[in-house]
Amino acid sequence: MLEKLKNVFSSFVKKTLTEKKLDIAINELHLLLLSNDVAIDTADEICNKIIKSFEGEQISRLASTQKLLFETLRKIITEILTPEEEIDLLAEIKKKGAAYVIVFLGVNGTGKTTTMAKIAFFLKKNGFTIVAAAADTFRAAAIEQLSYHMDKVGIRTIKHAYKSDPASVAYDAIEHAKAKNIDVVLIDSAGRQVSDKNLMIEIQKICRISQPDLIIFVGDSLAGNDVLYQAREFDRHVGIDANILTKLDADAKGGAALSISFETKKPIIFIGMGQGYEDLKPFDRELFVSNILEAL
Secondary structure, eight states, X not given: XXXXXXXXXXXXXXXXXXXXXXXXXXXXXXXXXXXXXXXXXXXXXXXXXXXXXXXXXXXXXXXXXXXXXXXXHHHHHHHHHSOSSOOOHHHHHHHHOSOEEEEEEOOTTSSHHHHHHHHHHHHHHTTOOEEEEXXXXXXXXXXXXXXXXXXXXXXXXXXXOTTSOHHHHHHXXXXXXXXXXXXEEEEOOOOOOTTOHHHHHXXXXXXXXXXXXXXXXXXXXXXXXXXXXXXXXXXXXXXXXXXXXXXXXXXXOSHHHHHHHHHHOXXXXXXXXXXXXXXXXXXXXXXXXXXXXXXX
8 A cells, every 4th residue: 555655765775774864865765755655845854854854953873863864754744644633423412312424525436425434334243323515506417426335334315306405405404404313414425526616615615504522524545635635625715623534545656645744734533445335444643653664
C-alpha cells in the first residue's frame, strides 16, 4: 500500500548518509515527494523540518545521522497525521443519543456511496440503528445506487423524486429518525465538480437544514493532488470535520493521507481497503507511520 512513499524516504536516508551536502538530498526528496502525491505545501513542511532538525548538527558519523533522520521523519509524519481534535465516532453517537446526523461530501467516482454503506454496516455491527437519506436528487441513478447498497446492509433509504429539493430529503430523514428513535442519519450529497457553485450552494443548504453533527469528506487516494483540491474546496465552502480515504488497497502512493491531514488539520477516521462492506478499517496512525518507515 505504501511502497512508493516508503521508497522515497528510504532513498533519502541512504543518499543523505553518503552526501556531504544536505541541500542536494533535500532537493531530491522534495521532488520525490511531489511525484508521489504529496502536495507542495506538505512537501515543503517535511523538508523544512528536516533542515531545521540538522541545524547545529555535523553530518559525519553515519550511525548517528541515520538515527537522527529516522527519528526526525517519524516525528514529522506523526505530527502531520495528528489532527487538532480526535474523533471517536462510536463514542460521539452514544453521547448524543437519537438522530446523530452525518453528511457525506465527495465528487463522483470516489466511492462515496459505497463508503456510506460501509459506514452503515460498521455502525449496525456496533449495535446502532441507521437510516439513509438519498439527497443526491439530480445525478441519474444516484437514488437507485444508494438504495441498492443500503438494502444490501439492511438499512432503509428515505428518498424523493428526482430533481426534488435535496435539503427536504435530508429533513424528512431526520424527522423519521426522531419519530422512530433511530440512532444515526446518513445523508448523501451530490458529487459534481467542486468548481460548480450551484453544487456548493446546494450542499450548504443541506447542512443548514440538517445541522449535521459530523461532515465527512470522502476522497480517492488514487486521485493524486486532485483529492487535495477537492478537500480544500469542500472545506472552504462547507466545512469538513473528518476524512475517509478510499482505495488504499490499490496502488496508492501514500501521499494523499499526508496531504489531506496537513491541509484540513482534521482526522482521517477510516480507510477503504476493498470492495466489501466490511472493508472499511479505522485509520491507525502509528501503523501508517511504521509502514512508511519500516525499511529505513
